[in-house]
Amino acid sequence: MHPVDDRTGRRIVPDTSRRADRLPGSRYGTRPTMKDVAARAGVGLKTVSRVVNGEPGVTPDTERRVQEAIDALGFRRNDSARVLRKGRTASIGLVLEDLADPFYGPLSRAVEEVARAHGALLINGSSAEDPDREQELALALCARRVDGLVVIPAGDDHRYLEPEIRAGVATVFVDRPAGKIDADVVLSDSYGGARDGVAHLIAHGHRRIGFIGDMPRIHTAAERLRGYRAAMEDAGIAVEEAWTSLGVTDPERVRRAAEEMLTGVDPVTAIFAGNNRVTVTVIRVLAEWPRPVALVGFDDIELADLLHPGLTVVAQDAALLGRTAAERLFRQLDGTLLAPERIELPTRLITRGSGELPPAD
Amino acid sequence: MHPVDDRTGRRIVPDTSRRADRLPGSRYGTRPTMKDVAARAGVGLKTVSRVVNGEPGVTPDTERRVQEAIDALGFRRNDSARVLRKGRTASIGLVLEDLADPFYGPLSRAVEEVARAHGALLINGSSAEDPDREQELALALCARRVDGLVVIPAGDDHRYLEPEIRAGVATVFVDRPAGKIDADVVLSDSYGGARDGVAHLIAHGHRRIGFIGDMPRIHTAAERLRGYRAAMEDAGIAVEEAWTSLGVTDPERVRRAAEEMLTGVDPVTAIFAGNNRVTVTVIRVLAEWPRPVALVGFDDIELADLLHPGLTVVAQDAALLGRTAAERLFRQLDGTLLAPERIELPTRLITRGSGELPPAD
DNA sequence: CTTGCATCTGACAACGTTGTCCAGGCTCTA
């Protein structure tokens, strides 16, 4: 066995290859160009270009010579130069909140698949919910001259994108609306979904229902809160201040918020969780709670059916969000799209048990 | 020399560029260039470049004029042209199996963070476990002239990357080793992890233990199988053919495989699941199974602690895999790295209940 | 053997930026 680095616990397996030819001082980084291929094949530059791009007008014999030179030199077309010349990069940018969040995985993948179908690559980055970082990232992508941009907004002012959009960068916002500019937006129906979820709890006899959500400056969080309030109002229930908790995101604070609303003067008998991260933490709290508390979460979670009780959720289709947005993006690029629209996709209530528990007071 | 505006003293440089031919029919897509900015500010091209790049040698007054012109025109540097000139793109490529798989989310994010710390963007795509698609994607990224490539291999022959690596594309393989080429590799210790997991089941009294894993052509799957066999052999247990199931991936077939080994002549009393997708399906099967069956899964799963019983797993640190690989990539680019290495990160057994159930026969 | 036509091929400019290098203007000193 190989020695183990005792600090990191990693096994170090030395390798015997020589990378010396890659080091400075050598011809490191020099690559053959079409010119080199042309010289080797004894043809003109443009002929190589024609072969590489499969354009007509090259005799089979010439094509073979060129192809041999390409293989011998290991030539690969430099797309940077191509982009510069052609004006289109065949790549689109995706700015999301956190690539590691399970909600965004399927969304990214869906965008990627649509891009792939259009021959485009996907460049993506995480804003980490920071408006400045979102802007920095979006503008960096524009500097790369992506053909289009799918943005999950962190900030609420996107006027910085106006020059880019004017210059022809196709742009679609997903999951949350654009701020202060007129653009395509694809959303889930957060308001309706939350209202349905809370109404479901009310229908099962609950009247003291808590709401734990994200910062209200995030559009989806505000909409879900609005949905909660609407359902309560529809049922003629006055919402106590202590029942709503906003802006808490880290698990420890969510835990405290949940415990507080479960132990106040008018303790809640049910909780509506505003997003999947909150839901997970609340599940943990309720798992140890002495009496049963009903729970409905916004966003579905893997294994939700295997919990005890199963987790009732308001599910949104992340992949559909991504696909819809990306398809709209490419329709903008086709020129088949005219006025910006706002598309709202419906949510779906999935009952699995936790939302059907009766109030225990 | 150009005429001088006698009111301001600035030189007036006529804009000779006609760009109307770019996109016939509309001015859509035309963007200001440094030349336009220079013309408007009444300075030379290179002066604009200096301002844009924060290079010294520009008087504050000139800088202000240039900045005003930039803002007025909505100029943004064209990085394609910059890349062409400078040779480095400040972007790296990530080829993974499926962006939507929760295992790869944290890995991607970790790679992204390291890239960001080095001022680079991340371009990524999914191979969908298809070697051809992996190659197509990797080569497309090379054509874009990414500075480096992080690859989670789908195939087992990566000689197609040799010309690229020779040309200076830094390359690191993650999660699975490179095939037929000599390159940096960052892995989890699949063999050791599986052996530990199976030994754990044996230590709790099991002797008839099933193994359900992915296709053995996938390196990690083969290693985990090897670990399973090693643990059984260490305990002097002869493995029956019916106890191992390989190459099943879709849930329905995993379900059947599990049911078969639970009902054979020598039914297993415990199952070792070779990856997270298999684990999830097996959990579903066991949830309905009449007698308790012990389970250890490879890869941790969110909410694993909330199941009944809690899920015992062999956990690998996806984020650490990504971070380690990306850091190694940038060390290659720095030139501070010489020989390719194979790094194996340790796994960790997390006991939560399902792996500690005694055999029920 | 020339002409005409179609087919192939290659020279050249352009895409927008940055690196090199030189010119002109300024400050400082004697």
Add this chain to the structure above:
DNA sequence: TAGAGCCTGGACAACGTTGTCAGATGCAAG
């Protein structure tokens, strides 16, 4: 006030590709 030296600014080429266009070649017909 002249000369030396420094600082700022700009002209120009180059990066590797593709679009344009004209030249070269081959073949058939006159």
